[in-house]
Amino acid sequence: MYSFSFQNPTRIEFGVGKEQNIGAYMQEFGVKKTLLVYGSERIKQSGLFDDVAASLQANGIEWVELGGVKSNPILSKVKEGIALARQHGVDSILSVGGGSCLDSAKAIAAGALYDGDVWDFFIGKAAVEQNLPIFDIITLAATGSEMNNGGVVMNEQTQQKYAVNGKDLFPKVSVINPKLQATVSRDYLVYSAADIIAHSIEGYFTASVQPELINMQIEANIKTVIRTTEILLNNPNDLDARGEFAWAATMALNGLTYVGTHGFSYPNHMIEHALSAICDVPHGAGLSVVMPAWMTWYKEQNRPQFERFAREIFGLKTAEEGIAALKAWFDKIGTPTTLAQLGVNDEQLAAVIDNAVQNAVAWQMNETYTQAAITEVFELAK
Structure with a gap:
């Protein structure tokens, strides 16, 4: 650590x-x-x-x-x-x-x-x-x-x-x-699920130092979100599932899943902030579009961790299978996975990319997230 x-x-x-x-x-x-x-x-x-x-x-x-x-x-x-x-x-x-x-x-x-x-x-x-x-x-x-x-x-x-x-x-x-929280709409339940997962994976995939204990905590959090979301879509009033979902949201960003880690960044949030700033889409909906695209673009930087994600979360083997499984789950619960589903046109996308480039500078991530790199991510999200 x-x-x-x-x-x-x-x-x-x-x-x-x-x-x-x-x-x-x-x-x-x-x-x-x-x-x-x-x-x-x-x-x-x-x-x-x-x-x-x-x-x-x-x-x-x-x-x-x-x-x-x-x-x-x-x-x-x-x-x-x-x-x-x-x-x-x-x-x-x-x-x-x-x-x-x-x-x-x-x-x-x-x-x-x-x-x-x-x-x-x-x-x-x-x-x-x-x-x-x-x-x-x-x-x-x-x-x-x-x-x-x-x-x-x-x-x-x-x-x-x-x-x-x-x-x-x-x-x-x-x-x-x-x-x-039982009266939260179906849409915002699934957008929230995507947001919690995004908070969980930022350090998980990008950290240069990632303790085994933290990996396991993050994986438990993600599996809890997947399990409880499916329960709540069928029964919004299940307070046990609602409580676990709520606590998973808290745990994902209260600092505990970053203890002893080092060298991580928040690329999914950096990119999505541009999307919701320009197009005013719900933050979680933007993240469910950005995440699979970013994962596909980034996977070779940390393939063993992406393979671990596939294995521990979905019982699969390859990085590609894990990314596809996450995208399929987003599709299953009804949160968007493409820019087309968000109604983002080419003119808006150009403005989003420019905004994300500015974000990358502000977040000190511009060496990796150049305009070309950000454009590639968004191409994968179409």
Whole structure:
């Protein structure tokens, strides 16, 4: 194993009904007034908003609302949240929703205490030195943002989809209630499955140092996603499967599957961020298109690991068989595997490639991911 330091300060409160305690959890940290960030009105229709409001009120916590966060969260909504946070003098941010809400909440938490433009954090012009404490109730298992210190937001003006990171951007408390995720649509269930698998394979295939223990953890995570997705497609209310799926999402990006690894990168995410920035496709849907294409393009760089993937995940032998099996599984569950399925035309694709080339420079991956290389990947995705 490669030398490492590891710390994850997020407290997970996992279980049915735990969202009703959110006010008590926040009171432990001295919260008096929070900005409540959410997406659609679905949380009000379902009764979740009322449960949260009742818990906050019972614990003497005031709140200000910021609704309307969209999938592929945008910078203008973050700036709206920062303005509200400052105007009302909130002392914390509470996200109730999926990863888009929580990523926006993290950016708001950092931007509220920063004198400059919050986008500075995304482009490396400034580091997050302080932020408001963050809490969340996660309603969609996918991004793993509930137990890490990063968030992704798109700048609509520049069409850049970049990440913010900060040593204290870990949520203080994250609530995971599998029952709250039972109403997730079929489409977003399968997109989420692709997102979790993408988080799992980035280091698995690209790391120059990859401990056996970490390989086994990642493989268990991927097999759990495959098994539970198939259960949930037939029975969305299976809370055991829903809970395992949710925890697999958390485990894929909370740092544990990167302990002792070295020399890895995130090419699938780097490439897909360009796709969703230009075409506004769901992130997981973009990843299920990019992954098999990238795997086909990259496999000779680490053929033994691709053969291992084929063997351990699908019981097959060759790298090619493993890639084909993953693509076939994506087809089976109904998440896209071609650009045509996403409706991406040639003009859009040219813009996507240019955007991805910029991403490669920003992510310091441009020596490998040249315009020619990125074009080859997208050709394989047609």
